[in-house]
Amino acid sequence: MGLFSGIKDVIIDAWGWANYKPIFSDTLGMPHRRAFPEAAASWVPVDDERRLAAYKLLAAYANNQASELAELRDGPAARDRREFGDPSLFIEAILANVLGREQTIVVPGAEQNGSTTAAAATDQAMAERVQTQLRDWAVDELLPMRIMQTERKAVTLGDGVYLLYADPAKRRVRVKTYDPGFYYPVLGEDGDASDYPERVHLAWDLPEDKKRGLPARLRRVTYELGWILPATASGVDRTGRPVRAPLMTEPDGDTPAQPILGPGDILTESGFIAREYPWNDEASYVTCYLTDATWDLGDLKAPHDVDNLPLDKAHFATGPSGEVLDHLDLMIDFVPVIHIPNTVPDAEEHWGTSSLAKVLQVFDELSGTDTDSAKASATTGSPILAITGGRASGKRSDLAMAPGTVFELPEGGRLDAVDTSPQLAELRNQRTDLSERAATNARLPAVALGTINPSEVPSGYALEISLGPLDSLVSSMRLARAHKYALLLKFVQRLSLAGQYPDWAGIRPQRALLAFGPYTPTDKAAVLDQVTKAVEGGVMSLETGIRILAEAGWPMDDAETEIQLIQSRRFEQARLLADATGSTKAVGDYLGIDIDPDPEPPVVQLPSSGDVAPELRDPQREESG
Numbered sequence: 001m002g003l004f005s006g007i008k009d010v011i012i013d014a015w016g017w018a019n020y021k022p023i024f025s026d027t028l029g030m031p032h033r034r035a036f037p038e039a040a041a042s043w044v045p046v047d048d049e050r051r052l053a054a055y056k057l058l059a060a061y062a063n064n065q066a067s068e069l070a071e072l073r074d075g076p077a078a079r080d081r082r083e084f085g086d087p088s089l090f091i092e093a094i095l096a097n098v099l100g101r102e103q104t105i106v107v108p109g110a111e112q113n114g115s116t117t118a119a120a121a122t123d124q125a126m127a128e129r130v131q132t133q134l135r136d137w138a139v140d141e142l143l144p145m146r147i148m149q150t151e152r153k154a155v156t157l158g159d160g161v162y163l164l165y166a167d168p169a170k171r172r173v174r175v176k177t178y179d180p181g182f183y184y185p186v187l188g189e190d191g192d193a194s195d196y197p198e199r200v201h202l203a204w205d206l207p208e209d210k211k212r213g214l215p216a217r218l219r220r221v222t223y224e225l226g227w228i229l230p231a232t233a234s235g236v237d238r239t240g241r242p243v244r245a246p247l248m249t250e251p252d253g254d255t256p257a258q259p260i261l262g263p264g265d266i267l268t269e270s271g272f273i274a275r276e277y278p279w280n281d282e283a284s285y286v287t288c289y290l291t292d293a294t295w296d297l298g299d300l301k302a303p304h305d306v307d308n309l310p311l312d313k314a315h316f317a318t319g320p321s322g323e324v325l326d327h328l329d330l331m332i333d334f335v336p337v338i339h340i341p342n343t344v345p346d347a348e349e350h351w352g353t354s355s356l357a358k359v360l361q362v363f364d365e366l367s368g369t370d371t372d373s374a375k376a377s378a379t380t381g382s383p384i385l386a387i388t389g390g391r392a393s394g395k396r397s398d399l400a401m402a403p404g405t406v407f408e409l410p411e412g413g414r415l416d417a418v419d420t421s422p423q424l425a426e427l428r429n430q431r432t433d434l435s436e437r438a439a440t441n442a443r444l445p446a447v448a449l450g451t452i453n454p455s456e457v458p459s460g461y462a463l464e465i466s467l468g469p470l471d472s473l474v475s476s477m478r479l480a481r482a483h484k485y486a487l488l489l490k491f492v493q494r495l496s497l498a499g500q501y502p503d504w505a506g507i508r509p510q511r512a513l514l515a516f517g518p519y520t521p522t523d524k525a526a527v528l529d530q531v532t533k534a535v536e537g538g539v540m541s542l543e544t545g546i547r548i549l550a551e552a553g554w555p556m557d558d559a560e561t562e563i564q565l566i567q568s569r570r571f572e573q574a575r576l577l578a579d580a581t582g583s584t585k586a587v588g589d590y591l592g593i594d595i596d597p598d599p600e601p602p603v604v605q606l607p608s609s610g611d612v613a614p615e616l617r618d619p620q621r622e623e624s625g
Helices: 046-062 066-074 076-080 086-099 118-140 143-157 357-381 421-441 460-466 468-498 524-536 542-551 559-567 571-581 584-591 619-624
Strands: 002-005 008-011 103-106 159-167 172-178 183-185 199-206 217-227 232-236 242-246 286-296 337-341 384-388 414-418 513-516
Touching (some): 046 086, 046 357, 086 143, 086 421, 086 468, 103 118, 118 143, 118 468, 143 337, 183 337, 337 468, 357 421, 571 584
Antiparallel strands (some): 002 008, 103 513, 159 172, 183 199, 232 242
16 A cells, blocks of 8 residues: 655555665655666566565675665665675575474375274375375475475565476476566455465566577466366467467268367356366366467567467467467366465465565665774774874885884874774674674574574573574464465375376375474484383374474484384283284284284093003092092
């Protein structure tokens, strides 16, 4: 919204924290066009200009290039400011704490043992299979590296973007990271901005290529949901431009040509086309369409933005399989683009906030203090000299000071040095205060930045208390990401089923989560002692104890395998199980070995009295009998 005061237009929005910089907010509240020409492109929507300018401003701070932007408005003198990497230090510290030591894909129920029913055992086996498939996919796709790339963008700029797509050549789902400056979702005016958009553009400028004779162009990749339509095929229009055209039947007598439905599609009585997806229980009427096209910037004469570019001027791309990417039906009912906000967005807001946003002015003060310190250190190391009572010689060059210099002064002469060390010390104290202010406002304690001496920490309890602000920061940032990564893993399963990859045959999609590892220092010995006592006391299951140890940093490749190895050596527990159940099979399953059932003992056959030899008979027993 805008509040007017005189001729200045004060804009309060998700990027209002940068309004204090004149290069970002002019008298109309808009960015400086020479500094941010990308934001002023003719095809960029007005609502996105400040967002793109904020991204470039934050990237400049992260790369020690803020002075280059300031030079465009303030002149060459702005290049004298010192930038020593403080914003980058904050970014890396926050990124490391949010991600934790490691990231693990977890499918609830995959590591539960002791299923009592056949249905429960089937569900557990399916969850375990999906978890194994997702973890193998994450290794092949270098998912931890992709996560770090996207999360660095999110922490720095406030937003990150993933794109998922099926790769027939590699026979797996691929994940790609995009700069949020390429991301243009179409958000409805009446809907909640936090809702998942049904139309998403990824667009960027392509510079002129003189060697290939290509002019400056705009490329736009669009994913949008729409009603399922009849099948189409690649073709060309009258000008020879690749397009997609509907498939039609051959006319038969008085019957005109009819559109052909796609494989498996059904025309309902209401006139809509329905399709059954392997991850849905009911038929769906919606599919996702992909369009990948470029436009010559010279052809965009009218005031078009990224959402309403003229399709008659578009040059549609062709995919690896030869399909023209002009509203290509992807045979899925979701948009495979996932937006990662750095923070929980405000109500009715779609975008996250950079971790640098609220401390940007402190970084400006730090840069100014570093610049002043550099100037003061020059006069402290090479002090200003004052000679009274006449010159030592007639040449000014003889007054230059260097190590071992001797000045000959006339009678009554005097040599004084201007001491600027107190001012330098004050500047250094000022820098320390500003650094602490930035860390406090960013909720980063000294231990998280690595600026504290471990010997100065009075106790572990005091360290835990100092981490309180960091705990709340990390919890809120992980909350903003939790459902986004659950969505990513859901889409991976669906795309794998849609691609009909052999390893995913027969799989039923499961709820999967991305668990971030611990970020605070952990006393492994204390955790081990607590888990051991809890498991032995019967107040904690072995599965839970193994998971706690893994989160504490104990090296465990697989929790299920670790549990099996532990049980295979617990012979006393196996004996108690045998006494309680009397089942050899249960004991074998517990130890993880095959135990043949004990053979039944033979029936004792006692001989009759008539069969006993005379010499073995007892006369007295016979008389008594």
